[in-house]
Amino acid sequence: MFQDIYKLIEKYDNICIARHIGVDPDAMGSTVALKNSILLTFPEKRVKLLGTGSNRFAYFGRFDKQEEILDNTLLIVCDTPDIRRIDGVEDITKFTDIIKIDHHPFIEKFSDNSLEYIDKDASSASQIVLELILATPLLMDNQIAEQIFWGIISDTNRFMFNNSKSKTLYLVGDLMDKYKFDINKLYEPLYARPLAEVRLEGYIATNMTVTENGVGYIKISDQILNEYKTDAAAPGNMIGDFNYIDEVYVWIFITEDVKNENYRISIRSRGPIINTTVEKYHGGGHNYACGAKLKEMNDIDNLIKDLDDLCKKYLKEKDGDKNENS
Numbered sequence: 001m002f003q004d005i006y007k008l009i010e011k012y013d014n015i016c017i018a019r020h021i022g023v024d025p026d027a028m029g030s031t032v033a034l035k036n037s038i039l040l041t042f043p044e045k046r047v048k049l050l051g052t053g054s055n056r057f058a059y060f061g062r063f064d065k066q067e068e069i070l071d072n073t074l075l076i077v078c079d080t081p082d083i084r085r086i087d088g089v090e091d092i093t094k095f096t097d098i099i100k101i102d103h104h105p106f107i108e109k110f111s112d113n114s115l116e117y118i119d120k121d122a123s124s125a126s127q128i129v130l131e132l133i134l135a136t137p138l139l140m141d142n143q144i145a146e147q148i149f150w151g152i153i154s155d156t157n158r159f160m161f162n163n164s165k166s167k168t169l170y171l172v173g174d175l176m177d178k179y180k181f182d183i184n185k186l187y188e189p190l191y192a193r194p195l196a197e198v199r200l201e202g203y204i205a206t207n208m209t210v211t212e213n214g215v216g217y218i219k220i221s222d223q224i225l226n227e228y229k230t231d232a233a234a235p236g237n238m239i240g241d242f243n244y245i246d247e248v249y250v251w252i253f254i255t256e257d258v259k260n261e262n263y264r265i266s267i268r269s270r271g272p273i274i275n276t277t278v279e280k281y282h283g284g285g286h287n288y289a290c291g292a293k294l295k296e297m298n299d300i301d302n303l304i305k306d307l308d309d310l311c312k313k314y315l316k317e318k319d320g321d322k323n324e325n326s
């Protein structure tokens with residue numbers, strides 16, 4: 001498959017590379033690295049990155065100005081399972097050929113003849129781009145290695161998530177052997193954050209309600225966000241920091257979003273699978289990481305109640321297992 005992808009890249013003079021809306025470091029790392037590798041290998045090609053830029057990730061590369069899609073253009077989409085979530089592509093049928101490089105569960109084919117490389121076992125789209133470069137004549141340099149490393153680090157949360165397989169570690173080890181990059185310099189744009197957010201995190205830790213069934217939740221009003229000089233996006237950014245708290249298996253941040261007149265709900269679990277419950281409230285996501293947007297406090301309270309019941313059941317089953325094993 002990598003050879004077929006390479007052949008298509010080789011064939012086209014005009015290439016556009018896209019990724020999902022709401023760019024994250026893996027989407028950024030995989031696309032920027034792929035663009036740079038194609039240009040390093042074929043300096044005469046025109047390669048454009050589609051989608052909205054991100055100030056936060058500007059260090060890792062800028063997105064290109066939107067231009068008209070030329071005839072005979074190849075589209076490569078990284079880190080995105082469905083057409084709806086591709087950023088910067090209005091009409092996918094304008095592209096002559098399409099390649100998908102992804103590690104999410106399959107949702108849909110981009111076109112009848114799109115070439116789709118999906119590896120659910122890969123830690124990240126950046127890892128697949130690395131494998132593609134290693135398996136083909138595509139070239140690599142320090143900067144590209146850095147961008148790939150960055151994407152892998154972010155999607156594995158520094159190899160803490162269980163998407164880090166031995167293959168991931170071998171590939172990253174090999175990358176660090178062959179290319180030079182400064183880890184501290186790379187971690188800074190990923191993990192540096194304003195003191196205001198850390199203070200808000202202190203507020204959440206202090207004021208979160210924890211039920212006897214292991215659900216932690218907090219409603220964060222607009223007034224609190226203002227007091228802490230943060231915005232409605234801030235709590236969602238720090239929710240991962242509440243993992244591995246003894247008393248908490250499911251945790252829920254409910255943040256008032258005055259601008260959109262709703263509440264942003266971010267939910268994580270290190271116990272029960274939560275997405276089916278959250279889907280009942282028109283939200284969704286992964287097994288252990290979900291989100292929803294709700295307007296009515298009544299719905300929010302019901303969601304908390306449902307998750308509490310779920311967690312209660314989970315702990316009971318877990319306890320049962322323990323007794324059986326002992």
Ligand SMILES: [Mn+2]
Binds near residue numbers: 026027079103124155
């Ligand atoms: Mn990803």
